[in-house]
Amino acid sequence: MKDRIGFIDFLRGFALLGILVVNLPYFSKPMYLVASLGENSTLLDSIASWIVAFFFESKFYVLFSFLFGYGFFIQLENNPETNSRSRYFRRIFGLGILGLLHGIFLFIGDILLSYAILGALLWFLRNRTSSWLFKLSLVCLTVAVFCRIGMSLAEVEFKSQLEANLPRLLEESRKAYLGGFWESNLQRTKDTILSIPFLVFYQWPTVLSMFALGFYAAKNSIFTDWEKTKPGFKKIFPWALVLGILGNLVYTLHSRHILPENPNVFLKILYAISDTFSAPALTFCYVYLLGNYYHSGRSFADRIWFETMGKFSLTCYLGESLVCTWIFCGWGLGYFDQIGSYIVLLLTVPIWIFWGAFSLIWKSNFSLGPMEWILRSWTYWKKIKIV
Template identity: 75%
Template structure:
C-alpha cells in the first residue's frame, strides 16, 4: 500500500471526526429525549441548526467510519506475522469493546466502539469472501436496514405515547443528574446508554455491517491506490448519488424534524424508511468522491497535515472530544447542560474540532501514536509499543 492511499484514509478519518462531533454534541448538551423532538427548539436559528445537522451530518459519518473500519480490517490482516493474525485481531476487538463500555458509562451515551467490537467479530468470518460476495453482503445488510427502519416506523406510535406520558419526569431526572456531581452523571449516563441499545441495534447495526463489508471489499480492490483510475469509475455514479443524497436527505430532514405532518399513511412510512436508509450512504459517497478529488490535487497541500494528523489519532481524538464536551455541559465541569440551543451547539463544533486539530499537530511532532492508539496497539500485540 502506498503512502498516498494511507494518507487519504487518514484524511477521511480526520474529516469524519468533524461530522461525528456535529452529530454527537446535541446528545451531550441536552436530554436525549429532546433530540429531534417537537419540543427541542424554541427559535428559528435553533431550528436551522438542527436542520443543518440532520441534512449534512446525521447518519452519514458513522457510515463513513464504518466503511473505514472495514477498510482498516483488511490492512490489519495483511500486516504483521500471519501466525498471530487471529489472536491479534480478537485482542484488538476485545480492547475496543472495553474502551466502548468505559466510554459509554463515563463520557457519551451514543458510543459506537462497543458496537464495532461486537459486529467486528462477524467481520472476521467474512475475511475469505471474494469482492463480489462482500458487495452482495453489503447490499443484503442495507436491505435489512430498510426492514428494521420500517419496523421501527410501525412501532413509533406506541413508543411515542409511552414516552409522552413519562417525559416531564424523565427530563427532570436527566437535568438533575447531569447538572449534579460526577457519580450522578455516571449513573444517569449508564441508564441512558442501556436505554439506547435497542436504537443502536435496529437503527445502526445493519448499516454498520453493510459498510464493514463495503470497506473490506474496497480495500481488497485497492480502490485508493490509483485515484485517477478510481475517479473515472466513481464519476459515473456521482450524479446519481448526488441526486439521491440531496433529495433523500432533504426528505429525511423534513420528516425527522417534524416539518411534514405527523399523522401520515403507512405507505409514506415505507417511503421514508427506504429514502432514509439509502440517502445517507449516497451522500457519504459524494463526500468521499469530492474529498478524493481534493486530496489528490495540489490544492490540498496545506490542509493535509491537519486532517491526516487527526486521522492518525482518531481514537484518541474521538474520546478526547467526548471528554471536552462532557466537561462543557456536565455539572462537574462548566454546567451548560440544557442551556444552549441547537444553533449555538452547532457553532461549538468547528471550535472544538480546530482545537483538537492543533493538539494533533503538536502531538505528532513528538509521538508516533496517540495515547488511546498506543494503549490499544500495545494490548493488541501483547507487548509495550514504543
Template identity: 30%
Template sequence: MPDTRTSSARITAVDALRGFSLLGILIVNIAFLASGYRMAGLAEPAFDAPLDWATRWLVTMFMENKFYLLFSFLFGYSFTLQVDSAVRQGRPFVPMFLRRLAGLLLLGVAHAVLLFPGDILTTYAVVGLALLALRRISPRTAVMLAILMTALLALGFLLLAALAALGLDTAGTVSHGATEAIKSDAALGGPVWQIVAEHLRKLSLIVVLRVFFQGPAVLAACLIGFAVGKLGVLRDLQAHTKALRRLQWLGFTVGLAGAYVYTQSAWNGTMHKFLGEAVDLVTAPLLAAAYAATFLRLLPHMQRIGRALTAPGRMALSNYLAQSLLCSLIFTGYGLALVDRVSPPVEVLIAVGIFVLQVFYSHWWLRNHRYGPVEWLLRYLTYWRRPSQTYRSRHSTPTA
C-alpha cells in the same frame, strides 16, 4: 516492491478522510451531549428562533447518519490493511485482532458509562467479530451482503411505520419524551454518581436499537470498506475517477433527496419518523459515499487542508474520546453543567472550536510520538508488548 510514494499518498488520503469524518461526527454528537431533549428525539424548547431551527435542519439533513457511516467504512477498510500487515510480518492475525476488539470493547464500555451513551466503539467491537468471520469472502459477496442488510433494515422500519399507522405506540408520545428529557437534564447537571446512573439508564433503553438497527448498519458500511480495501481501489484514485464521479452524481441526487425526506420526518411531523428512517437507511450511505468521493477527488487540490486533517485522523480514537470528555466538561456536572443552556448554532461553533484545537494538538503530539495516546494503548493490547512511541514514522499504517 510497492511504490512507497503511492502507498504514502494512499495512507495520507485515508487519514485525511478519517479526520474529515471526525469533524462531522463531533458536529452531530455535540447536540446529543448537550441536551436531554435531543437524546429524547426532541428539539430543545428553550431554543425556538429561526437560526436555531435552521441549524437543526442543516445538521440533520447534511450530517446526521452520514459521518458515522464514513467512519465505519474506514473501519472496514483498515481491517484489510491489518490483515495484510499481519501476513507480511508473519504474525497470527486472529489472536491479535481479538485482543484489539477486546480493547475496543473495554474502551467503549468506559466511554458509554462515563461520558456518552451514544458510544460507537462497543458496536465496532461486536461488528469486528463478524468481519473476522467473513474475512475470506469476495468483495462482490461483501457488497451483496451490505445491500441485503440495508434492505432488511429498511423493511424493519417500514414495518414499524405500518404498526404506528395502525395506532400502535412504537416510539412513545411527545409528552413522554419531554418528561424523559427533563429527568435527564436534572441528572446530567448533578454530581458524578447521578451522571453515571443516567448514562446506565440510557444504555438500557437503547440496547435494542444498537443490536437490531445500528449494528447491522455499521456492519454494512464496514463490508463496503472491506470490499474497497480488497479491491485496492484507494491505491490509485486517478484510475477510478469515473467511478468516483458516478458516486457523486448518485449520492448528491438520491442521497440528498432521501436526506430531505428524513429531515422532514424528524422535525416537521409530516410523516411518521420510522418512514423517514427507512428512506434514510437506503440513501444516507449514498450521500456518505458522495462526500467521500468528493473529498478524495478534491484532496490533491487542497493539500494544506489535507495535511491539517491527516494528524487528527492518525489519532482518531484519542480525539473521538477526547471530544466526549471535553463536551462532558462543558455540558454536564463534571464541569460547567451547561446542559440545555446552549443554542444549536453555538453548539456547532463549540464543535468546530474543539476540532481546531484537536488539529493543533494532534500535530504537536505527532511531532514526537508515533501514535496517539489511546492508539498506543490499543496497540499494546493488540500485540501484547510495549510499542515504541518515540520513533516518528512517515508511513505508519492508519488505525481504525
C-alpha cells in the same frame, strides 16, 4: 507493512468533524429532546437543527464504518504480525472495553462497543471474494430497511409512553447531569442502556453493510490509485447526488417535524427506504469530492491537519467526548440544557480545532496517539514504543 494511505487518514479526520456535529446535541441536552418537536424555540436553532439533519446525521457513522472496514482489511492483509486470531480478537476485545467505558463515563451514543461486536465478524469475512462482500453489503442494507420500517411502525406506541413520562424523564436527566460526577455517570449508563435498541435495529445493519463495503474497497485497492478510481466514481456521482439530496431532504423534513406527523404506512415505508439509501449516497458524494480535492494541488496545506487527526482518530474521538462532557456536566462547566442548537453547532468548530492542534503537537513528539498506544500495547500484549 505497506505505507499508510494518506487519503484514508484524511477522510477519518474529516469524519471526526461530522461525528462531533451529530454527537454534540446529545451531550448538551436530554436525549429525549434531540430532534423532538419542542427542541428549538428560535428560528436560528431550527435552522441549525436542519443543517445537522441534512448534511451530517447518518452520513458520518456510515463513513466511519466504511473506513473501519477498510482499515481492518489493510491491517489483516499487509501485516502478518496482526494476522493471527488471538491478536485480532484481543484488539476487538480492547476496543469493546474502551467503548463500554466511553458509554458509561462520556457519551450515551458510543459506537466503539458496536464496532467491537460487529467487528468480530470481520475475521470470518477476510477470505471472502469481492463479489460476495458486495452482495453482503446490499443484503445488510435491505435488512436495515426492514428494521427501520419495524421501528417506524412501533413509533406510535413508543411516543405515547414517552409523552406520559417525559416531564419526569427530563427532570431526572437534568438533575443527574448537572449533579456530581457519579450521578451523571449513573444517568449516562441508564441512557446508554435505553439507547441499545436504537443502536441494534437502526445502526447495526448499516454498520455491518459498510464494514463489508470497506472490505470490498480495500480488497480491490480502490484508494491506492485515484486516477484509476476516479472515472468510475464520476459516473456514479450524479445519480448518488440526486438520491442523496432528495432523500436527505425528505429525511430532514420528516425527522424535524416539518412534514405532517403520524404518516400512513406507505409513507413510513417510503421514509425508511429513503433514509437507508440516501445517507450512503450523500456520503459517497462527500468521498468523491474530497478525493478530487485531496489529489489536487489545493489540498497540500490541509493534508497534514486532516491526516494527523485521522491517524490519531481514536484519541481524538474519545477526546472530543471528554471535552464535551466537561462543558455540559455539573462536575465541569455545567451548561447542560442551557444552550440552543445554533450555539451547539458553532461549538463544534473550536472543539474540533483544539483536537486538531493537539494532534499536530503530539505528532511532533510521538508516533502513536495515547489511546492508539494503549490499544496497540494491549493487542500485542507488550509495551509498544510510542516515540
